[in-house]
Amino acid sequence: MFVPTKCFFTKGVGIHKDKLASFELALRQAGIEKYNLVYVSSIFPPNCQLVSREEGLQHLSPGSIVYVVMARNETNEPSRLVSAAIGHAMPKESNTYGYLSEHHAFGETAEVSGEYAEDLAATMLATTLGIEFDPDRAWQEREQTYKASGRIISTTHTCQSAEGVMDGRWTTVISAAVFL
Numbered sequence: 001m002f003v004p005t006k007c008f009f010t011k012g013v014g015i016h017k018d019k020l021a022s023f024e025l026a027l028r029q030a031g032i033e034k035y036n037l038v039y040v041s042s043i044f045p046p047n048c049q050l051v052s053r054e055e056g057l058q059h060l061s062p063g064s065i066v067y068v069v070m071a072r073n074e075t076n077e078p079s080r081l082v083s084a085a086i087g088h089a090m091p092k093e094s095n096t097y098g099y100l101s102e103h104h105a106f107g108e109t110a111e112v113s114g115e116y117a118e119d120l121a122a123t124m125l126a127t128t129l130g131i132e133f134d135p136d137r138a139w140q141e142r143e144q145t146y147k148a149s150g151r152i153i154s155t156t157h158t159c160q161s162a163e164g165v166m167d168g169r170w171t172t173v174i175s176a177a178v179f180l
Contacts, residue, residue: 001146004067004179005050008056009086011160012128012174020152022074026160030174034062039180042069043119044098046090048179060180062115067179071102071117074172075164083108085159086175087117089125099124114159115139122146122155 010032014025027033031053060066071084083105099167101120105113117141126133126142131149133142146152160173 002043002067003045004048004159005045006051006056006059006180007044007090008051008053008178008180009158009176010053010167010178011158012043013085013125013160013162014172015162015165015169017169018112019046019074019076019172022172023072023174024064026072026172026174030176031057032066032176032178034067035060035064035066037066037070040067042100042102042124044090044177045094045099046097056178056180067175069100069102070114070172070174070176071104072172073104073106074170075106075171076168077164078166078168080108081107081109081161082164082174083110083113083159083161084151085110085113085117085157087114087119087155087157088177089121090116090153091125091129092151096101097132099128102175108161110159110161113158113161117159118155118157119143121157125152152175
């Protein structure tokens with residue numbers, strides 16, 4: 001059984017007349033185009049260490065089967081704002097699993113999409129840890145509740161956003177958590 005011990009975040013944007021080629025260019029910008037990507041669900045493994053993109057890429061070889069949690073969005077509409085975000089929440093105990101979340105949106109800035117994904121990951125973790133909170137409160141208030149509980153040590157996100165180009169070519173955005 002494979003349990004990842006390292007993970008890195010990456011993101012990219014690609015623009016091309018063909019939808020698939022636009023996705024390929026986004027993967028290239030993210031540095032993960034040479035791998036066979038397998039999409040997995042959103043559990044961040046216990047004792048998994050976050051590393052930089054540069055360090056993570058050094059562990060991979062072209063053609064490798066690589067597990068990712070990926071958010072992806074695309075448009076060919078001029079000026080349409082697209083975003084793709086990955087949220088991350090970690091419990092205090094390193095031997096306990098955390099959460100990742102994917103969010104893909106239209107009309108949201110990178111900041112809004114990123115915070116939404118981070119909120120989603122933290123909320124999923126909080127519910128598994130039994131942390132009581134008011135789901136109708138703003139993210140910033142809930143974030144303080146989560147961290148004040150002493151059971152959630154960190155939350156973060158990575159997000160890519162872009163506007164559709166004026167000539168109607170495809171614009172694709174991706175954000176990914178890549179497991180090693």
